[in-house]
Amino acid sequence: MSHDRIASTFDEWVQSGQAEGLQAGHSDVVAQVIPQMGIRAGMQTLDLGCGTGWATRILAAAAPGAGAIGIDASAEMIAKAESLHDLTSRARYERGTFEAIDYKDGKFDRVFSMEALYYAVDLDQSISEIHRVLKPTGVAHVIVNRFSESRHSEGWANTVGLDMAYLSVDEWQARFAGVGFAVETERVLDSRGPGDEASFEPDAHCPDFQTRVELHEAGSLWIRATKPE
Numbered sequence: 001m002s003h004d005r006i007a008s009t010f011d012e013w014v015q016s017g018q019a020e021g022l023q024a025g026h027s028d029v030v031a032q033v034i035p036q037m038g039i040r041a042g043m044q045t046l047d048l049g050c051g052t053g054w055a056t057r058i059l060a061a062a063a064p065g066a067g068a069i070g071i072d073a074s075a076e077m078i079a080k081a082e083s084l085h086d087l088t089s090r091a092r093y094e095r096g097t098f099e100a101i102d103y104k105d106g107k108f109d110r111v112f113s114m115e116a117l118y119y120a121v122d123l124d125q126s127i128s129e130i131h132r133v134l135k136p137t138g139v140a141h142v143i144v145n146r147f148s149e150s151r152h153s154e155g156w157a158n159t160v161g162l163d164m165a166y167l168s169v170d171e172w173q174a175r176f177a178g179v180g181f182a183v184e185t186e187r188v189l190d191s192r193g194p195g196d197e198a199s200f201e202p203d204a205h206c207p208d209f210q211t212r213v214e215l216h217e218a219g220s221l222w223i224r225a226t227k228p229e
């Protein structure tokens with residue numbers, strides 16, 4: 001899988017309007033995680049796979065004088081993020097890849113990523129890059145909805161048409177521990193619940209209501225990876 005293929009797929013998500021649903025789908029879990037990231041005044045956060053930048057802006061507003069930079073392989077996602085930008089926000093957005101993060105060692109206090117890291121072309125290289133750009137004692141907060149304990153997420157690679165890592169919770173933990181992180185994991189459930197059957201509408205990710213219920217019950221996997229002193 002190439003970065004060009006990833007970029008063109010997500011460029012298309014912007015052109016077709018599909019990208020506009022990302023915030024609604026992910027916002028509840030993100031709203032549970034960001035307040036627990038320990039972002040304090042002046043801290044800098046990197047948002048990997050920022051998409052339209054909505055979470056980047058929340059991260060930048062998490063504490064006085066804090067800032068956030070979102071990076072994404074898709075030029076259309078970055079353009080969309082810039083079009084939605086509020087000039088009072090201390091967020092900015094750059095085109096870039098997880099595998100070669102264009103920032104110096106130890107620049108960031110926090111790394112955040114929502115529903116993006118399993119698309120990595122080279123997952124181990126991406127996790128090494130996260131480790132490199134974090135300060136000692138800095139923490140990466142990575143959330144993924146595709147992991148093998150959430151069995152209905154397996155088919156998403158076919159639906160989206162991209163290669164995607166499909167790892168168990170233990171395997172995710174081992175990948176981060178492998179580059180020297182201290183790792184904890186937790187499941188986060190969307191507090192809105194699975195919705196009601198009468199208003200359920202099938203889509204490519206979720207063909208029927210029972211699948212929706214089981215995806216909801218499996219939740220999101222929140223990986224907290226701390227770089228040692």
Ligand SMILES: C[S@@+](CC[C@H](N)C(=O)[O-])C[C@H]1O[C@@H](n2cnc3c(N)ncnc32)[C@H](O)[C@@H]1O
Pocket residue numbers: 003006007010022023026048049050051052055071072073074077096097098099113114115116119120121
């Ligand atoms: C499903 S979207 C999630 C966007 C955003 N985090 C959100 O929750 O709305 C995944 C994003 O990751 C980006 N992405 C995937 N693989 C990437 C890589 N290897 N390097 C940089 N960006 C990548 C895609 O371009 C896409 O915008």
